[in-house]
Amino acid sequence: MKTDPISRRDTLRLLGGTALAANAAAVSPGTLWASPQDEQPAEPPDVVADRARRMQWWHEATFGMFIHWGLYSVIGHHEWAMEKEGIPVPDYMRLDKVFKPQPHAARAWAKLAKQAGQKYMVMTTKHHEGFCHWETKLTDYCSPKQGPGRDLVAEFVEAVRGEGLRVGFYYSLMDWHHPDGARCATDDAARQRFVEYTHGLVRELMTNYGKIDVLWYDVDWPLNAEEWRSKEMNEMVFKLQPDIIVNDRNGLPGDFSTPEQEIVAAKAGRGWETCMTMNDSWGYNQNDDAWKSTKTIVRNLAECARGGGNYLLNIGPKPDGSVPEESIRILTETGQWMRRNGESIYAAERCRAGWHPYANFSRKGNTLYIHVHFWPAQTIGTETLPFEHPPVAVAIGGMRTKVTSAKLLASGKPVQFLQDDIAARFAGLPVAAPDQPVTVIEAQCESEPVIDSDYVRINRPRDGV
Ligand code: GLC
Numbered sequence: 001m002k003t004d005p006i007s008r009r010d011t012l013r014l015l016g017g018t019a020l021a022a023n024a025a026a027v028s029p030g031t032l033w034a035s036p037q038d039e040q041p042a043e044p045p046d047v048v049a050d051r052a053r054r055m056q057w058w059h060e061a062t063f064g065m066f067i068h069w070g071l072y073s074v075i076g077h078h079e080w081a082m083e084k085e086g087i088p089v090p091d092y093m094r095l096d097k098v099f100k101p102q103p104h105a106a107r108a109w110a111k112l113a114k115q116a117g118q119k120y121m122v123m124t125t126k127h128h129e130g131f132c133h134w135e136t137k138l139t140d141y142c143s144p145k146q147g148p149g150r151d152l153v154a155e156f157v158e159a160v161r162g163e164g165l166r167v168g169f170y171y172s173l174m175d176w177h178h179p180d181g182a183r184c185a186t187d188d189a190a191r192q193r194f195v196e197y198t199h200g201l202v203r204e205l206m207t208n209y210g211k212i213d214v215l216w217y218d219v220d221w222p223l224n225a226e227e228w229r230s231k232e233m234n235e236m237v238f239k240l241q242p243d244i245i246v247n248d249r250n251g252l253p254g255d256f257s258t259p260e261q262e263i264v265a266a267k268a269g270r271g272w273e274t275c276m277t278m279n280d281s282w283g284y285n286q287n288d289d290a291w292k293s294t295k296t297i298v299r300n301l302a303e304c305a306r307g308g309g310n311y312l313l314n315i316g317p318k319p320d321g322s323v324p325e326e327s328i329r330i331l332t333e334t335g336q337w338m339r340r341n342g343e344s345i346y347a348a349e350r351c352r353a354g355w356h357p358y359a360n361f362s363r364k365g366n367t368l369y370i371h372v373h374f375w376p377a378q379t380i381g382t383e384t385l386p387f388e389h390p391p392v393a394v395a396i397g398g399m400r401t402k403v404t405s406a407k408l409l410a411s412g413k414p415v416q417f418l419q420d421d422i423a424a425r426f427a428g429l430p431v432a433a434p435d436q437p438v439t440v441i442e443a444q445c446e447s448e449p450v451i452d453s454d455y456v457r458i459n460r461p462r463d464g465v
Contacts, residue, residue, distance in 0.1 A: 051255055054245050055271055057166065058214070058256075060347040061119035062305060063338070064168070066275055066314035067109060067156075068282040070127045071095040074319040079283025082129050082176055089177060096131060096146035098319075103150065105321020106159035112315075112323060114163040116331040117338030117345075121160045122168030122216050122312060125153050125205060127283070130177025134208070138200050141177060157209045168214030169205050173198060173228060173250060174221045185222035195223070199233055206240040213243070216258075217250040225251025247273075256310075263300060265307030268350060273310035276300065278327050284316040291326045294333040295373065295437035301334070302371040302438065305348035305362035333437075340410035341440045344369035353451035359394065361451060368401075368449035369409065370394060370426070370441040375433035392429040394441060398455040399424035402446040409440040417443070422460055 072079040074095050082092050106123075113121050126132045132142035134153035143152045153169070160167045175181035180194035206212060215237055220228060230250040237246060248254040256271035266272035278297070279288040292300075297313065304311040315327045338345065344362050351368070353361035358374035377392045403424050406415040416428040426441055433439045443449070 051245075054243055055255060058120070058245055058310065059271065059308075061166065062310050062346050062348060063116075063118045063301060064120040064122060064166075064273075064310060064312045065109065065113040065116070065118045066170070066282075066312045067106075067121060067123040067317065068127065068170075068284075068314060069152075069317045069321070070124055070133070070283065071099050071129055071131050072127070073284040073317060074099050076284050076286040076318070078281040078285045078288070079124075079127055079129070079316075081283075092129065093141070093177070096141065099143075099147040101148055101152070101319060101321040104155055104159065105317065106152075106156040107162065108321075109315065109317065109323060110159040110163040110165060112328060112331055113160075113165060116335040117342055118165070118313070118331075119346075120166035120168055120213060121156075122170050122214055123153070123156045124170045124172070126171055126175075126201065128172045128174050128176050128219060130175040130181065132201065134205065136201060136204055138197055138204070139178075153205070153209060157212075166213035167209075167211075168216055169212055170216040170218060171202060171205065172218045173223075174219040182222060184227075191223065191227060195227070195229055198228065199236065202233060203236060203240070206237055206244075211243065212241050213245070215241075215244055215246045217247055217254075220249060220251045223251075245271075263303045263307070263309070265309055265350070271309075272307070273312050274300070274304055275312040275314065277314045277316075278330055282314050282316055284318050284324070286318075291330065293437075294330050294337075297330055297334050298337050298438050299360065299371070299373055301345055302360045302362055305345045306351045306353065306360055308348060308350035337435075337437065340435060341438070344371065344409055344440045344442070351449070353449070354398075354453045356396065356451075356453070359396070361449075363449055366401075366445045366447055366449065368403075368443040368445055368451075370396065370443060372433070372439045372441065373437070375439060377431045377433075392431055393425045393427040394429065395423055395425045396451060397423045398452040400450040400452050400455060401448065403443045404446055406441055406443045408434055409442045410435045415441055422456055 068079050070079065071092065072081050075081045077085065081087065110121065125134060130141060132139060134142060135144045135151045136142050144150060157167055178194060178197065180190040184191040184194040225231070228250060230252045233250060234246060234252060237244060245255040247256055247258050249258060256273055257266040259272060259274045261276055263274045278292055279285070280290045281288045301311050315323050317323050348362040348364055351361050351363040358372060358376055360371040360373065362369045362371065372394055376394055399419065403417055403419055406417050406426055407413060408415060411434060415426050417424055417426045
């Protein structure tokens with residue numbers, strides 16, 4: 001063990017509670033993430049600056065609520081029921097009379113989002129089924145003229161603003177109900193009618209509800225951006241809503257990327273948001289019991305934060321508008337964790353850190369947040385260790401930036417640490433994880449923190465092997 005970075009004596013001192021100074025050498029950053037300077041979008045500076053202005057709140061928000069709610073909620077078999085169960089359009093349309101949600105169901109969603117620590121909400125105004133949740137002049141297939149008898153988009157907007165959150169509209173370009181929705185692929189006249197209809201609906205949404213913060217397009221089948229006249233559509237949107245941000249699902253790059261059900265960071269300098277379900281369905285699916293644990297949700301949130309991205313987490317309300325009990329529980333528990341640890345999530349910037357077996361990382365400026373999800377207490381084999389108490393240390397190999405201080409984020413309790421060229425070790429920690437489901441250690445660093453796990457492999461002496 002002659003090459004061990006921390007000697008047995010140091011380990012004992014650490015475990016004995018002696019405060020120790022960090023002794024890391026100056027380090028050169030690895031290349032785990034491309035730095036923002038590496039890739040600038042090929043756009044004029046004023047366009048880049050305007051996007052940065054519009055997106056600032058969204059980067060800071062980091063965590064949002066997605067809501068999938070529509071006629072499919074009445075069936076309770078997922079929002080693709082119409083297509084996947086081959087339900088004929090005339091049959092499906094009869095659901096519009098049965099869908100009779102409680103008034104102002106969105107108020108409870110907004111309260112739930114707020115206490116979960118979510119800062120914005122994006123609701124399906126029209127999903128693939130084609131049913132419009134607002135007062136539109138362009139079709140009778142809409143909530144004010146059918147079962148609900150009310151403008152559900154107006155109720156949503158009022159509820160979201162009431163909790164001081166930002167308002168987002170999801171809009172599916174694909175439409176299974178409109179007679180031209182598929183025909184537009186092969187028939188020019190149908191395409192012209194359907195694209196006019198689409199632009200008209202988007203125009204209503206952008207005109208009638210005050211300031212809208214996000215427009216979240218979905219599925220552009222069966223046309224391409226040129227056929228949808230997507231550029232013109234975005235121009236209209238920005239004219240009506242100069243501060244809005246739009247996603248990338250109308251065939252154009254828009255302002256941010258939308259990985260779905262997976263967490264994949266976009267290239268540096270590009271906004272991205274992972275959207276994800278809490279079980280396996282977006283729309284209410286009464287038999288879907290594949291719920292993720294709160295721990296998985298919190299870990300996913302940290303993983304998005306590590307890449308400087310956002311997490312848009314879905315609820316699929318029941319037809320009456322109430323939220324499934326499991327979703328309420330998961331969001332409530334996530335909110336409790338966020339109240340203690342939100343600082344490590346909101347406004348997180350890309351963190352140059354790789355995989356670790358029991359921790360993840362996020363950062364803001366020179367502050368590193370170590371998210372320990374499997375607390376490294378020595379719970380087996382303690383009888384063979386020469387210590388009175390089992391050792392507990394969070395060890396981060398390849399920590400290439402000098403740590404200057406550390407504390408538990410939730411309690412503020414200082415954490416001792418030792419550092420050398422190979423690793424930083426945080427110790428003097430309790431045997432039981434101080435926070436659940438993930439404990440965050442905040443480490444102040446001398447410069448932007450970099451954790452290069454390859455550094456250990458390359459630089460740790462291995463007796464010539
Ligand atoms: C997919 C699905 C859709 C869902 C969306 C959310 O596009 O077709 O049902 O609304 O993902 O990102």
